[in-house]
Amino acid sequence: MYLVGIDLGGTKIAASLAGEDGGLLATRQCPTPPGSDFAPVLGACVRLVEALFREAGLPQAQLGAVGLSCPGPLDLRAGRIIQVATAGWQDVPVRQLFQQALGVPVYLENDANAAAYAEAVAGAGRGCASVVYFTVSTGVGGGIVLDGKVLDGAHGSAAELGHITVDPQGPACPCGSRGCVQLYSSGTSIARRARQALAAGARSCLEQAPQVDARAVENGVRAGDPLCREIWQDAMYRLGTAAGILNQVLDPDLFVFGGGVSNAWDLMEAPILEGARAYSYAKNAHLIRVDKASLGSLAGTTGAVLLARDLL
Amino acid sequence: MYLVGIDLGGTKIAASLAGEDGGLLATRQCPTPPGSDFAPVLGACVRLVEALFREAGLPQAQLGAVGLSCPGPLDLRAGRIIQVATAGWQDVPVRQLFQQALGVPVYLENDANAAAYAEAVAGAGRGCASVVYFTVSTGVGGGIVLDGKVLDGAHGSAAELGHITVDPQGPACPCGSRGCVQLYSSGTSIARRARQALAAGARSCLEQAPQVDARAVENGVRAGDPLCREIWQDAMYRLGTAAGILNQVLDPDLFVFGGGVSNAWDLMEAPILEGARAYSYAKNAHLIRVDKASLGSLAGTTGAVLLARDLL
Numbered sequence: 288m289y290l291v292g293i294d295l296g297g298t299k300i301a302a303s304l305a306g307e308d309g310g311l312l313a314t315r316q317c318p319t320p321p322g323s324d325f326a327p328v329l330g331a332c333v334r335l336v337e338a339l340f341r342e343a344g345l346p347q348a349q350l351g352a353v354g355l356s357c358p359g360p361l362d363l364r365a366g367r368i369i370q371v372a373t374a375g376w377q378d379v380p381v382r383q384l385f386q387q388a389l390g391v392p393v394y395l396e397n398d399a400n401a402a403a404y405a406e407a408v409a410g411a412g413r414g415c416a417s418v419v420y421f422t423v424s425t426g427v428g429g430g431i432v433l434d435g436k437v438l439d440g441a442h443g444s445a446a447e448l449g450h451i452t453v454d455p456q457g458p459a460c461p462c463g464s465r466g467c468v469q470l471y472s473s474g475t476s477i478a479r480r481a482r483q484a485l486a487a488g489a490r491s492c493l494e495q496a497p498q499v500d501a502r503a504v505e506n507g508v509r510a511g512d513p514l515c516r517e518i519w520q521d522a523m524y525r526l527g528t529a530a531g532i533l534n535q536v537l538d539p540d541l542f543v544f545g546g547g548v549s550n551a552w553d554l555m556e557a558p559i560l561e562g563a564r565a566y567s568y569a570k571n572a573h574l575i576r577v578d579k580a581s582l583g584s585l586a587g588t589t590g591a592v593l594l595a596r597d598l599l
Numbered sequence: 600m601y602l603v604g605i606d607l608g609g610t611k612i613a614a615s616l617a618g619e620d621g622g623l624l625a626t627r628q629c630p631t632p633p634g635s636d637f638a639p640v641l642g643a644c645v646r647l648v649e650a651l652f653r654e655a656g657l658p659q660a661q662l663g664a665v666g667l668s669c670p671g672p673l674d675l676r677a678g679r680i681i682q683v684a685t686a687g688w689q690d691v692p693v694r695q696l697f698q699q700a701l702g703v704p705v706y707l708e709n710d711a712n713a714a715a716y717a718e719a720v721a722g723a724g725r726g727c728a729s730v731v732y733f734t735v736s737t738g739v740g741g742g743i744v745l746d747g748k749v750l751d752g753a754h755g756s757a758a759e760l761g762h763i764t765v766d767p768q769g770p771a772c773p774c775g776s777r778g779c780v781q782l783y784s785s786g787t788s789i790a791r792r793a794r795q796a797l798a799a800g801a802r803s804c805l806e807q808a809p810q811v812d813a814r815a816v817e818n819g820v821r822a823g824d825p826l827c828r829e830i831w832q833d834a835m836y837r838l839g840t841a842a843g844i845l846n847q848v849l850d851p852d853l854f855v856f857g858g859g860v861s862n863a864w865d866l867m868e869a870p871i872l873e874g875a876r877a878y879s880y881a882k883n884a885h886l887i888r889v890d891k892a893s894l895g896s897l898a899g900t901t902g903a904v905l906l907a908r909d910l911l
Contacts, residue, residue: 360882417753431848433745440850441729444883447847452878453767455840463881464843528767531776535759536743536848538752566764569775570672571756 288351288599291336292591293385294398295319295328295357297373302335303588304343307351309409309596313339314588323375325384333388352598353385354394354591356401363443366395394594400437400446401590402582403430406543408593410582415540419533420580421448421526424546427469431537437594449473453528471525474501474548480518489514505551520558527562534567534575545580552579600663600911603648604903605697606710607631607640607669609685614647615900616655619663621721621908625651626900635687637696645700664910665697666706666903668713675755678707706906712749712758713902714894715742718855720905722894727852731845732892733760733838736858739781743849749906761785765840783837786813786860792830801826817863832870839874846879846887857892864891 290309294301301316315335320327340347360369366382385393396404403420412418412432421429429448431438438445449469450462457466470476478500481493491514496503507515530542542563544555556577564572582589602621606613613628627647632639652659672681678694697705708716715732724730724744733741741760743750750757761781762774769778782788790812793805803826808815819827842854854875856867868889876884894901
């Protein structure tokens with residue numbers, strides 16, 4: 288038996304073929320067909336699966352189960368996409384569609400939870416019973432793995448880690464809450480805060496940057512620019528504040544940080560730990576462990592494969 | 600086979616006898632022998648167990664397992680009390696001591712987690728897979744039950760719910776963090792804030808109260824006193840803020856509130872829900888469910904009995 292994990296994104300689709308143990312054998316990807324019609328997207332996924340088996344010289348009849356990592360919000364119980372705003376998909380019964388198209392059981396999970404599961408089982412958290420995973424890129428998301436299981440919650444809404452309040456008096460968030468950590472620590476927010484500071488007249492090497500994005504701020508930190516440093520430290524300290532709150536609630540073995548921004552892990556670890564320790568029991572602060580995600584862009588398909596394995 | 604649950608407190612000890620299904624048959628209690636020597640405490644517990652069997656006309660040889668609910672901090676893996684400051688106990692290998700004295704397996708759990716387990720399985724949360732339990736009395740504590748299991752955490756420090764930060768810029772907490780919800784919402788904190796307001800010259804019916812405690816503030820709210828109302832609403836709204844943050848993390852079926860202050864549940868429900876909804880996803884806010892604990896003073900021994908049952 289073989290497994291397939293599909294990482295369905297708004298701009299690209301990746302699929303990995305794996306053995307029964309979950310070890311990846313091959314990965315392929317393609318652009319996501321544009322438009323709100325889901326049929327071409329399903330077709331592209333089916334072709335990726337066919338190509339993986341063909342190129343591996345394996346009969347597709349040996350496909351045992353498929354894991355599907357998908358942006359949300361999803362209705363996990365019903366196996367449906369409620370909405371993927373970036374792609375325009377709405378109310379798609381994805382589990383049923385993939386089961387019909389591929390003829391095997393399908394495990395649907397949201398993308399951040401699937402990546403968390405991958406990092407907890409096969410990545411930086413390997414060997415840990417409980418892992419909290421933050422993905423820090425355009426937004427901040429995450430997943431929680433406790434006792435080796437993804438925490439979905441009573442309504443599939445657990446681990447909305449980007450929308451943990453780190454300042455109850457902070458600015459309103461589009462999610463309806465206030466002072467969510469995503470408003471300070473996402474790549475988008477880091478860039479926005481830098482642009483706001485420049486517009487308010489702050490001096491910085493960013494004035495010469497062709498584009499003021501999180502990467503430019505990171506470069507500014509490396510060049511010793513005070514404004515970049517201030518924005519970056521605050522972003523990471525607040526991410527640490529959220530981790531500290533989570534430590535009081537979950538007391539996990541490990542916090543793992545992935546996503547594009549986390550490529551600058553050498554600049555993140557210290558301020559994240561400082562924030563996490565400041566908002567935890569002093570007596571437990573030394574027990575907090577943080578690490579960089581280790582699976583990179585394969586986290587999505589790896590998590591999907593491991594979830595498919597759980598179906599067998 | 601019969602089970603016993605012991606609720607070991609700094610001022611009193613309670614013990615319940617139960618059938619194999621966990622249903623309580625009888626409960627007895629006695630004052631906790633004072634002093635830092637644990638031997639008299641163990642002796643008092645053993646006599647309670649003997650009395651329970653004797654009065655029920657049952658042979659103690661049919662005792663199958665004991666659950667022990669204890670204040671902390673505890674080392675759950677080692678089965679030890681690290682310290683119970685109010686009683687003066689320090690570094691006591693309680694699991695081993697009770698196993699030797701009673702000749703059966705002993706399950707040790709901290710008191711807030713045991714009460715949470717009781718409320719989740721046999722109390723207000725009966726039928727729910729996941730329950731977050733807050734105890735609001737002198738302090739604020741709590742426990743988390745997920746998929747019918749107590750969440751202990753990697754180091755036995757999960758669910759420190761009184762020390763969730765609801766204001767990162769708030770006052771320092773003795774725990775080492777800042778702006779912990781306990782600083783606003785415990786009975787002690789409600790009373791302290793009222794006394795501070797009076798000392799600062801605020802006018803209130805509390806000036807006539809024989810003692811300014813949380814109960815007096817509650818009575819002031821019922822009498823329409825504006826200062827009492829302001830302090831009370833803030834305390835409960837902040838408790839709701841913590842619940843909102845927990846909802847983003849855990850998405851539980853139910854939040855349950857116990858402890859002495861929660862006897863005023865009719866004055867708590869609305870501001871707690873308001874705070875919880877304000878700090879959750881707007882789309883999920885209507886799914887948040889809160890309720891009053893239903894087991895009262897029997898939560899401790901009930902939880903201990905149910906944990907003992909899990910040992911069989």
